[in-house]
Amino acid sequence: MTTSTMTIARSELILGGQKSGKSSRAEQLAAEWSISDPQHEVMMIATAQAGDAEMKVRIELHRLLRQKKLPRCQTIEETIEIAKVIEQYSDPKRFLLIDCLTLWLSNFLSPPPEQNNASPSDLAASFLQAHSALLNAIHACRGPIVLVSNEIGQGVIPLGAETRYFVDQLGLLNQVVAQACERVTLMVAGCPIYIKGTA
Template identity: 55%
Template sequence: MDDLRVARSELILGGQKSGKTSRAEALAAAWLAQSAAHRAVYIATAQAWGEEMRARIERHRQDRARRVPAMETVEEPQDIVRAIAAHSRPGTLVVVDCLTLWLTARMMPPPGNVALPAPEEELMAHAVAAAAGPLVLVSNEIGLGVVPMGRETRAFVDALGRLNQQGARACERVTLMVAGLPVPVKGHP
């Protein structure tokens, strides 16, 4: 990875398996290497709604523990604004991975769960501004293809696009991951 200097806040965007999480983990590892007093907290938003997802989450846990063993993991699929506030400290880097799954859980919950009100983008901007330490947000860029056919899918793509725009405005740095390579979008030296 190119620039592993930790910004006050960074939004990492990209498609599936583009290297978003790898960049976030590399930033956390670089942060931890800077000082023995530094901490890193990973806020995981994924929920195991099926066997395949359970296996995927477990594989991610094991990989994360191997790549950044000193990073603490907190599972919070719903209230990430509260989780950011609870864990953000001047010497603690917080990684939220990912906004896409968080939004999915809010807008399209599994059967038996109730959809929550659409996220208030201002709350996310407030969470970024209020973070006491560095913050890394990970999100998918899914609006580059054709317009989806279904109403619910279009609503989700629109909502994620608005959330990503708000995150990009609020964050000091924005990086687009393409084929494992960071493409600077905003705030890179």
């Protein structure tokens, strides 16, 4: 699958720190896919939850910027069942963009208080099931799929046990998703570094 300026992998994981250019890179790939064929579609699966006023503003800003870059992009907001959405909308002519796995993990491990009735072991078991379903959905996806996630394990080890657990779980999630994807790209200051696969 190629576009006018870059090759689009069948599946790609884009990693990076905060404001490293992860989402912009994913949207650039989606835009290239969209303009390469009038029948091509782009669908974004957004995992963010607007838990406070700052997050609501951040989400709305992302929507406005995305509308400019990808005016024909459809957006589905799904905080938990992203594997089911991938399976439902997978199509050879459709580019799926999942942004992001970090917030998806956070939704599992830190649910809102009104939904926080499950024990930690139940939450972990539920996440492992969703984890497996996501990998299966990536492998079975019939069109290109790009997943965005944060690289947060390169700094100081956090003091809090919950934060350490989250960093560990995100690192493990990134590893298995990277194994499932054809290409893995690390974004540093807006520049892509190809960790797996070719440019």
